[in-house]
Amino acid sequence: MAPMAQQPLRLLDPSGRLDEEAASGLDLKDQDLVELYRLMMLVRRADLEATALQRQGELAVYPPLLGQEAAQVGSAFALEPDDFIFPSYRELGAAVVRGIDLIDYLSFYRGTWHGGTYDPLEEKFGMVSVPIASQILHAVGYGLGAKLDGSTSVSLAYFGDGATSEGDFHEGCNFAAVFQVPVVLFCQNNGWAISVPLSKQTIAPIYRKAEAYGIEGVQVDGNDVLAVYLATKQAVDRARATSRPTLIEAVTYRRGPHSTADDAGRYQSKEEIAHWEALDPIDRLGSFLRIKELLSEEVVSEISSASDELAAHMRGGVVGADPPDTADLFRWVFEEKTPHLLRQEREMLEEIQGSDG
Amino acid sequence: MAAALNSALRDCLRTDDRVLVLGEDIGKLGGVFRITEKLQEEFGSERVFDTPLAESGILGVSLGLALYGYRPVCEIQFDGFVYPAFNQIVSHVAKHRYRSRGRAGVPLVVRIPFAGGIGAAEHHSESPETYFAHTAGLKVVVPSSPLDAYDLLTQAIQDPDPVIFFEPKSRYWSKESGDLGKGSLPIGKARVVRRGDACTLITYGAMVTRCLETAAAAQEDGVEVEVVDLRSLVPFDLETVSASVQKTKRAVVVHEAPLTLGFGAEVVAQVSEEVFSVLEAPIVRVTGYDTPYPPAKVEQYYVPSVDRILGAIERVLTY
Numbered sequence: 001m002a003p004m005a006q007q008p009l010r011l012l013d014p015s016g017r018l019d020e021e022a023a024s025g026l027d028l029k030d031q032d033l034v035e036l037y038r039l040m041m042l043v044r045r046a047d048l049e050a051t052a053l054q055r056q057g058e059l060a061v062y063p064p065l066l067g068q069e070a071a072q073v074g075s076a077f078a079l080e081p082d083d084f085i086f087p088s089y090r091e092l093g094a095a096v097v098r099g100i101d102l103i104d105y106l107s108f109y110r111g112t113w114h115g116g117t118y119d120p121l122e123e124k125f126g127m128v129s130v131p132i133a134s135q136i137l138h139a140v141g142y143g144l145g146a147k148l149d150g151s152t153s154v155s156l157a158y159f160g161d162g163a164t165s166e167g168d169f170h171e172g173c174n175f176a177a178v179f180q181v182p183v184v185l186f187c188q189n190n191g192w193a194i195s196v197p198l199s200k201q202t203i204a205p206i207y208r209k210a211e212a213y214g215i216e217g218v219q220v221d222g223n224d225v226l227a228v229y230l231a232t233k234q235a236v237d238r239a240r241a242t243s244r245p246t247l248i249e250a251v252t253y254r255r256g257p258h259s260t261a262d263d264a265g266r267y268q269s270k271e272e273i274a275h276w277e278a279l280d281p282i283d284r285l286g287s288f289l290r291i292k293e294l295l296s297e298e299v300v301s302e303i304s305s306a307s308d309e310l311a312a313h314m315r316g317g318v319v320g321a322d323p324p325d326t327a328d329l330f331r332w333v334f335e336e337k338t339p340h341l342l343r344q345e346r347e348m349l350e351e352i353q354g355s356d357g
Numbered sequence: 358m359a360a361a362l363n364s365a366l367r368d369c370l371r372t373d374d375r376v377l378v379l380g381e382d383i384g385k386l387g388g389v390f391r392i393t394e395k396l397q398e399e400f401g402s403e404r405v406f407d408t409p410l411a412e413s414g415i416l417g418v419s420l421g422l423a424l425y426g427y428r429p430v431c432e433i434q435f436d437g438f439v440y441p442a443f444n445q446i447v448s449h450v451a452k453h454r455y456r457s458r459g460r461a462g463v464p465l466v467v468r469i470p471f472a473g474g475i476g477a478a479e480h481h482s483e484s485p486e487t488y489f490a491h492t493a494g495l496k497v498v499v500p501s502s503p504l505d506a507y508d509l510l511t512q513a514i515q516d517p518d519p520v521i522f523f524e525p526k527s528r529y530w531s532k533e534s535g536d537l538g539k540g541s542l543p544i545g546k547a548r549v550v551r552r553g554d555a556c557t558l559i560t561y562g563a564m565v566t567r568c569l570e571t572a573a574a575a576q577e578d579g580v581e582v583e584v585v586d587l588r589s590l591v592p593f594d595l596e597t598v599s600a601s602v603q604k605t606k607r608a609v610v611v612h613e614a615p616l617t618l619g620f621g622a623e624v625v626a627q628v629s630e631e632v633f634s635v636l637e638a639p640i641v642r643v644t645g646y647d648t649p650y651p652p653a654k655v656e657q658y659y660v661p662s663v664d665r666i667l668g669a670i671e672r673v674l675t676y
Contacts, residue, residue, distance in 0.1 A: 084424075115457050119457075119460050121460055122460075126424075134448060136417070137414055137420070137421065138417055139421060141424070142425050143421070144418060145422045145425025148377075148427070149425065149426075167413060168414070168417060168445075171413055174414070178408075332459040333455055334496070335462060335518055338545065340595070
C-alpha cells in the first residue's frame with residue numbers, strides 16, 4: 001500500500017483560510033461552496049428545532065448532531081442521487097442533503113413509525129438504524145449488489161467511533177475488502193459513545209484500522225466541510241471507477257448530549273466544549289466565504305428565511321401529527337397476513353372498538 | 358435429501374437471475390454437507406460464492422443484497438453457529454418489511470443444517486428454531502423428506518419474506534422415490550403423513566421419521582397413531598393439527614429442542630385452546646431435556662426415542 005498521506009486532511013484552517021495546495025483536487029464551484037454553507041445552516045436550524053420539539057414533548061427522543069454539520073453535509077454532498085446512504089440514528093444532516101422530508105424522518109423520533117415514514121428505496125436512504133454498526137454490513141451488501149449488477153452506484157454507511165468496537169464494523173471492513181465492494185465506510189468520530197470517550201473505545205487511530213483490512217483509510221478534519229467533501233468525493237470516485245472501498249474517519253465533536261435523554265454535563269468539560277466551539281464548522285466555512293466575498297447580504301437573508309421555513313415546516317408537520325393507523329400494527333409483518341396474525345388483529349380491533357364504545 | 362436440496366438450489370439459480378448462493382465453504386467444496394455441490398462450477402463465482410468466516414457479516418451483507426434486488430440464499434454451516442448472526446436476523450431481517458411500511462421487504466433464505474443424532478461435536482447438533490419462531494417477521498420451515506425438502510426450499514426462495522430454513526442433518530442421507538417438484542403443499546400447511554385414530558403425534562424435521570417408526574411399533578400393539586408433519590412452524594397450521602386432534606382426542610408433541618418454551622409449548626397452548634372440550638387427556642411433550650445438547654456418546658438419551666414416544670402415547674391413552 002502507498003504510504004499514508006499526512007493526516008488529518010484539512011483544507012480550511014479554523015479561521016477559514018484555504019490551503020491552496022491541499023485543495024488542488026477540489027472540484028467545487030462558487031455556487032457549490034455557498035450551497036454547502038446553506039445546507040449546514042439548514043441542518044443546524046433543523047437540529048435545534050428537533051431538540052426544541054423534543055423538549056416540548058412532541059418527539060419522544062432526539063439525538064442532536066450539533067457540531068457535526070460539516071461531517072454529514074460534506075460527505076452526503078459528494079454522493080450522486082443514485083448512491084445509497086445507510087445512516088445510523090444521528091444523520092438528520094445527511095437526510096437534509098438527500099432532500100428527505102424531515103417530518104417523515106422525525107416520525108421515527110416521534111414514535112410514529114420505527115423506520116421513519118419516508119420510502120428508503122425511493123430516497124436511496126436507509127431507515128434509521130439503532131443497533132450500533134449493524135447498518136455497515138447492509139451498505140456493504142448493497143454495494144456488492146451494485147457491483148454484481150454492473151451498476152455505477154456506490155453505497156455509504158455512517159457510523160460513530162463507538163461502532164468501531166462492534167464486530168459488524170470489522171466484518172463489514174473485511175467483507176468490503178475481500179469482495180472489493182464500492183462502498184464508503186464513513187466514521188464520524190465525535191469523541192463520545194454516550195459517555196465513553198474515544199480513548200476507552202480504542203487506542204489505535206480509527207482510519208489506520210483500514211490498513212489491516214487492506215483498504216484505503218483516510219482521516220479528515222470533520223469540522224472542515226471542504227476536506228470532508230474532498231475525501232468523500234475521492235473515495236466515491238475510487239469506488240465507482242475501481243470498486244475499491246474506503247474507510248474515512250472524520251474527526252469532529254458532539255457538542256450536545258448523546259440524546260435528549262442524556263446529561264452530557266456529567267462527562268464533557270466546559271473547556272472541551274469551548275475548544276470545539278472555536279472550531280465550529282459553519283463559522284469556518286462562513287469565514288472562508290466572506291474572504292471570497294461569496295456571502296452577500298442577499299444570500300444570508302435567503303438562508304435565514306429558508307431556515308425559518310424549514311423549521312416552520314417541521315413544527316407544523318410534527319406537532320399534533322396523527323398516530324399511525326392501528327391496523328398498521330399488523331399490516332407489514334409479512335407480505336400476507338397469516339391466519340394467526342389475522343386472529344390477533346381481530347382481537348385487538350374488537351378491544352379497541354369495545355373501549356371506544 | 359441432500360440431492361433434493363441441491364436440485365432445488367440449482368433449479369432456482371437457473372430460473373431466477375436474482376438468486377445468489379453464499380456462505381462458508383459452499384463454493385468449491387460444495388458445503389460441508391455437499392448441499393451446494395457443483396453449483397459454483399455451473400453458475401460461476403459471482404452467483405455462488407464463499408464468504409469470510411463471519412455469520413453476522415453473511416446475514417448483514419445478504420440483507421444489503423436483498424435490498425438491492427437480489428434473492429440471497431445463505432448457508433450457516435451448523436445450527437450452533439447462527440448465534441453471531443442473531444442481531445442481524447432479529448433486529449433487521451425480520452423487521453425490514455415492517456419498519457419500511459411494506460416498501461422494502463428483504464426476501465432471503467437462511468439455510469441451517471440443524472439438530473442431532475449424527476455423533477457430532479459440540480455446537481453441531483442444536484435445535485435453535487424457537488428463537489426464530491418467537492421473532493415476528495420470520496417464516497420458519499423444516500422439511501422432513503427429500504421431496505418435501507425440494508418443494509419447501511423452492512417455495513422459500515420464491516417467498517417475498519425472509520425464511521429460516523432448518524435442514525434436519527440426520528435426514529440428509531434419506532432417500533425417497535418420486536418426481537421432484539410435484540408436491541403442491543405450500544409453506545404454512547402441515548401434512549398428515551400417517552392416518553390413525555387413537556392419538557396424534559405432532560412433529561417436524563427428523564422426528565417425523567422417529568414418529569413414523571413409533572407409529573409402526575404402536576400398530577403392532579393394535580394402536581393406530583396419526584402423524585402430522587408440521588413442515589412450517591411459522592406460519593403454524595393450527596387448522597390441520599386441530600382437525601387431527603379433534604378426531605383422535607389425544608395428542609403428543611415431539612421435537613428435539615429442549616422442553617421449556619420449545620415449539621411444543623406453543624403447539625400445546627394453541628391446540629388446547631382450540632379443541633379443549635374434546636380432549637381425553639392433556640397433550641404431552643416428548644422433547645430434548647432442559648440441558649445443553651449432550652456429548653455424542655450419550656445423545657441417544659436426549660433425542661426422543663421410539664420408547665419415550667411410545668411411553669407418552671400410553672400416558673395419553675390411559676389417562
